[in-house]
Amino acid sequence: MKTELGSALGAYLLALADDELILAHRNSEWCGHAPILEEDIAFANLALDEMGHALIWYRLLADVCGEDPDRYPDQLVYTRTAPEFRNVQLVEQPKGDWAYTLVRQFVFDAFEAVRLERLVESSYPPLAQAAAKIQGEEFYHLRHTRAWVHRLGLGTKESNRRMQAAVEAVWPDARQLIAPMEAEAPLVAEGIVPPSGDLEAAWLERVRPEFEAAELALPEDVHPRADSRRDHTESLRDLLAELQHVARAFPEMMAW
Amino acid sequence: MVGESSSGAPGSVEQRVWQALETVMDPEIPVISVVDLGLIRKVVVEDDRVAVTMTPTFAGCPALHVMEREIKARLSGLGFATVTVETTLSPAWSTDWLSDSAREKLHAYGIAPPPQHGGAVNLILMEAVPCPQCGSDQTTERNAFGPTACKAIYTCDNCLEPFERFKPV
Numbered sequence: 001m002k003t004e005l006g007s008a009l010g011a012y013l014l015a016l017a018d019d020e021l022i023l024a025h026r027n028s029e030w031c032g033h034a035p036i037l038e039e040d041i042a043f044a045n046l047a048l049d050e051m052g053h054a055l056i057w058y059r060l061l062a063d064v065c066g067e068d069p070d071r072y073p074d075q076l077v078y079t080r081t082a083p084e085f086r087n088v089q090l091v092e093q094p095k096g097d098w099a100y101t102l103v104r105q106f107v108f109d110a111f112e113a114v115r116l117e118r119l120v121e122s123s124y125p126p127l128a129q130a131a132a133k134i135q136g137e138e139f140y141h142l143r144h145t146r147a148w149v150h151r152l153g154l155g156t157k158e159s160n161r162r163m164q165a166a167v168e169a170v171w172p173d174a175r176q177l178i179a180p181m182e183a184e185a186p187l188v189a190e191g192i193v194p195p196s197g198d199l200e201a202a203w204l205e206r207v208r209p210e211f212e213a214a215e216l217a218l219p220e221d222v223h224p225r226a227d228s229r230r231d232h233t234e235s236l237r238d239l240l241a242e243l244q245h246v247a248r249a250f251p252e253m254m255a256w
Numbered sequence: 257m258v259g260e261s262s263s264g265a266p267g268s269v270e271q272r273v274w275q276a277l278e279t280v281m282d283p284e285i286p287v288i289s290v291v292d293l294g295l296i297r298k299v300v301v302e303d304d305r306v307a308v309t310m311t312p313t314f315a316g317c318p319a320l321h322v323m324e325r326e327i328k329a330r331l332s333g334l335g336f337a338t339v340t341v342e343t344t345l346s347p348a349w350s351t352d353w354l355s356d357s358a359r360e361k362l363h364a365y366g367i368a369p370p371p372q373h374g375g376a377v378n379l380i381l382m383e384a385v386p387c388p389q390c391g392s393d394q395t396t397e398r399n400a401f402g403p404t405a406c407k408a409i410y411t412c413d414n415c416l417e418p419f420e421r422f423k424p425v
Contacts, residue, residue, distance in 0.1 A: 038399045038409075045401035052316020052405075056345065129346035136348055136425045137314060139377055140400050 001064065001124075005190065008183040009124070010064050011086070012193055014076075015181055015229055017057035018087035021077060022236070023108060024050035025243055029095050039098075046105065046141060053134050060130055078247035082237045086182075086229040090173035092236040099152060099159070099166035106145035107174045110206040113142055114199050123191035146210055153214025160215060167216050176224035178203065263291075269301045276334055277308070280326045283319050284404045287361045290323055294353025297344055304337040311349045314405035314425075350375070351424050363388050367407065368421040381424050387412035388419055395419075 001009065027047035034040035058073035065072070090108065095101050116138065119131035152159040178200045187193045211218050226232075247253075264270025277299075278291045290296055290310065298309040308327055312320050324341050331339040351370035354362075359369035368388045371381055382400075384393040392414035399409040400423070407420045 038401075041403070042399060042401035045405060048316040048318070048405055049314065050316070052312075052314060056315055125346075129348070133312075133315060133345045133348040136350075136377065139425075140423065143379070144400050 005186055005192075006064055008186050009127075009192060010061055011183050012181050012187060013057050013061040013064065013127075015086040017054045017061060017076075018085050019091050019108075020050045020054035020057065022085070022087045022239065023091040023105075024048075024054060025239055026091060026093075026095050027101075027105070030101065035098055042144060043101075046144075049137050049141065053137075056130050056134060060126055063126065074247075078244050082232050082240055083230065085232065085236060085240075087232075087236075088173065088176040088229060089224075089226045089231070089233055089236075090170065090176060092233060092239060093173060094235055096166070096169070097162060099162040100169060102145055102148045102152065103163065103166040103170045104174075105141070106149050106210070107170060107207055108177070109138060109142040109145055110210075111174070111177045111199065111203050113138055114202045114206060115194070117202075118194035118199070122193065127192065149210055149216070150214045153211070153216045163214070164216055167211065168219055171219050172222045172225050175222060176226055176229075179224060179227075182229065264299070270299055272334060273299050273301060273306055273308075273331060276330045277327065280323060280330055283322045283326075284406075285362070285365065285367065287365045288354075288358045290327065292355050292358035292361065294349065294355070295323070304335070305340075306331050306334075306336045306338070307340045307342065309342045309344050311344050311347075313349055317405045319404075349425070351422060354422075362422055366419060368410065368419060370422045370424040373424050377424050382408075385410055385421050387415060387417065389417045390415040397421075 024047045027043045027050065030043040031040060031047070034043055055073055058076055059069040061067075061076075062069040062072035090104060093100075093104070096104075113135075116131045116135045120128050120135060122128040122131065149163070152163045154160070178196050180196045181193075184193060184196060188195045208218055263274040264272075274291065274296075277296055278289045280290045282288050282290070282293060293313065295310045295313065296308060297311055298307075300307045308331070310324070310327070327341055328339045352372055352374065354370065362369040366388050368385050373381055382397055385395050385397070386393045387395050387410075390412060392412055394413040395410045396413060397408060397410050398418070402409045402420055406423055406425075408423050409418065410421050411418045
């Protein structure tokens with residue numbers, strides 16, 4: 001792959017991987033704290049799956065950059081500082097209440113499903129193959145969070161109120177998902193990735209009817225709080241402090 | 257059955273490798289092997305070197321590293337100087353690759369085996385899962401997520417026993 005295209009693809013893959021990693025960490029925070037045992041187990045599983053998907057993207061990134069796929073992912077996860085992460089702010093926000101967690105996971109899963117449907121047709125075979133692998137597992141995520149959106153949206157007055165508040169809190173951050181990635185233009189031109197903006201219609205088609213059926217209103221005309229994946233909130237720094245502190249304290253032990 | 261496409265000619269070194277791989281069990285379901293699961297995609301023997309290509313089940317499954325280590329140990333035990341285990345993502349692993357004997361072993365172990373789906377995983381596959389205890393198909397899915405990435409939790413409405421089900425992917 002040509003150098004310019006390679007570095008553009010590297011940037012794209014880093015964003016995909018960081019989104020999955022940070023969301024996995026937030027999901028793992030429910031372990032031992034979820035409202036019911038079944039959900040404790042479900043969110044531990046979701047965290048594990050998203051972590052696995054992050055690893056797939058980090059390894060592919062290592063291949064594209066000519067780095068060691070066994071060591072590079074650890075290096076990226078445990079030694080970068082917050083400004084070097086390329087995740088959307090949506091995934092770094094604190095886990096919030098149960099409603100916030102579910103709404104965030106649902107809109108992220110729905111977006112991911114739409115993006116994966118396009119990535120499996122990528123002109124770069126390793127990317128298409130990785131997307132196909134991830135797609136099979138995501139089926140279970142979307143089914144799970146969709147069911148919860150309905151259950152809580154249609155549950156009680158209080159559950160509906162909290163879900164509506166969650167939708168309003170999540171949606172501005174979620175809109176960052178469809179913002180074009182840095183340097184995605186050459187990748188789009190080569191048919192390697194879809195234009196991010198193109199995913200909006202399919203994503204809304206996936207999300208809007210579910211919210212409507214759950215008696216939840218999607219806010220109109222909102223803009224993402226962040227313009228760039230280089231911008232982060234204080235929350236990411238806190239998250240990384242926890243995620244990285246053992247690895248930073250014992251760098252020679254770095255085998256996870 | 258892509259997962260069983262090759263097991264080496266009788267009496268060959270390849271066959272000995274495949275036989276050794278059949279003794280590497282899934283640490284989370286110790287009755288089925290990496291071969292039963294359809295994880296072994298290719299075995300190439302060259303002089304005193306052996307290269308195994310495997311594919312992950314669920315991408316985040318923590319058992320994969322254990323199985324990889326075990327494969328290396330088992331094949332080194334056969335006298336190979338170099339054992340390499342490579343991972344491939346494509347074609348993506350499917351529960352359709354589980355061998356018939358793997359399905360029987362799962363059932364006997366109390367885990368409902370995944371149905372053959374030919375690539376179409378849909379909601380219908382989540383219903384009427386026969387209970388591995390009493391055989392009734394009056395069962396209810398309790399949680400799509402279970403104690404391991406590959407299993408869901410059901411209860412039987414007939415014998416009232418809970419059971420695990422290997423998820424179709």
